[in-house]
Amino acid sequence: MLKVRDIAVERSGVPVLSGVSFDLAAGHALILRGPNGIGKTTLLRTLAGLQEPTNGTCEFPVDQAAYASHADGIKTALTVRENLSFWADVYGNTVPDVIWDWFDLGDLRDRFAGTLSAGQKRRVGLARLGVISRKVLFLDEPTVSLDGFSVKLFSSFMRDHHLAHGGVAVIATHIDLGLGEAQTLDLTPFAAQDDGPSDSDEAFL
Amino acid sequence: MIALLLRDLRLATRAGGGFGLGLVFFLIVVVLVPFGVGPETAILSKIASGILWVAALLAALLSLDRIFALDFEDGALTLIATAPIPLEAVGLAKATAHWLTTGLPLTIAAPVLGVLLQLPANGYSFVALTLLLGTPALSMIGTFGAALTVGIRRGGLLLSLLVLPLYIPTLIFGAEAARRGTAGLDATTPLLMLAGITAGSIALLPFATAAVLRINLR
DSSP: OEEEEEEEEEETTEEEEEEEEEEEOTTOEEEEEOOTTSSHHHHHHHHTTSSOOSEEEEESOGGGEEEEOSSOOOOTTSBHHHHHHHHHHHTTOOOOTTHHHHTTOGGGTTSBGGGSOHHHHHHHHHHHHHHHOOSEEEEESTTTTOOHHHHHHHHHIIIIIIGGGTOEEEEEOSSOOOOTTOEEEEOGGGBOOOOSGGGHHHHHO | OHHHHHHHHHHHHSTTSOTTHHHHHHHHHHHHHHHHHOSOHHHHHHHHHHHHHHHHHHHHHHTTTHHHHHHHHTTHHHHHHHSSSOHHHHHHHHHHHHIIIIIHHHHHHHHHHHGGGTOOTTHHHHHHHHHHHHHHHHHHHHHHHHHHTTTOTTTHHHHHHHHHHHHHHHHHHHHHHHHHHHTTSOOHHHHHHHHHHHHHHHHHHHHHHHHHHHHHTO
16 A cells, blocks of 8 residues: 655755655555664655655555654644534545544544643544544654553544444654554664765765 | 635634734724824825735735644644644645634734725725735635745744735735725725636635645654
8 A cells, every 4th residue: 555665765855764655555554663863754744745756656545644743733822623624525425433442532622722631632633633644644753742641542443433434544653552563663774874974984985 | 615614714813813803903903003103194104004904915915924833833734744734734724714713813803994094985895805805815824824834933024025025915905996986986906806806716726735734744
């Protein structure tokens, strides 16, 4: 469903990753690992179409893709319900009633998002994924500021409601999500060779 | 697109949304002018239409940096850019929301404030008409400027410097049409030019806005 071939990406003109290839069949997730600054976010932004890859190709049903960044994009002056219905409208869906249970938001639905804690906001941000119901998800650190219970909620959403229905997901994370069947890709070997000053000696030799 | 427009209108009317700031600024500028120019009614009635136009332009400028900056800061703009809604439509929706919360209230308030400036009786309709025709261009050009400066910290001043020169044609023809109308002269030509500027802005600038947003979000 998702096919990435020899992709190379850059951040502000500096190449960060090259030669990344992977395949994901429907119902599978890929966990991206690697130290800070290796280019996980850049790779996800490239896959999501926010920037062009400098090399390589990626194939997936573009009209089925969605991206979730570090930031949730929650408007603090709107209620939780208004926030989610906005995204539902944009994606041509309605907010399913089960979403409140999936992310344990039942008691918060009419609260203003500005009054929520960081973890609760994050849960609203993740609930957006359930509302828009896209098959191909690119998730950047989805579990930041979540407690253990919320991580479990998110894992079971991914496993039972996304992957089980034939979705795929590429997730950058540092923790174990408990998605048993997920493949893991360590990006360290794909770090782009730095063509900076360190190579300048060779030009003279 | 409608969803985005409704959301922006709702945000503008909520706490901290800034709805009415431009209107109050407009009121204050118009109240200050007689203090600066002096109370002679002959001078005031002569410059009233021009003052109303300049004040409306500055009031529209005041709220421009909110158009994209807030959505950029909380990450919503990135998510909107990857959503199934073209960025051209995003630009148009943002400009429409800005006009509905700034341009339209200014147009409605201008004739009322004209009383404070001794605006001649036949000027009220012309001031309202020219603002109604011209403020959509102010919002659309401003949205383009806001897209140019999105992602720049404290970009508000830069935004003003970029946008004010672009406002000059709208101001020239808008204020000229209002002045001629107030003086009882034929205002057809500047009115047509003003309408042309607005139509052209709405036709072309959403595409420029989308192109600039794409570059700034990269």
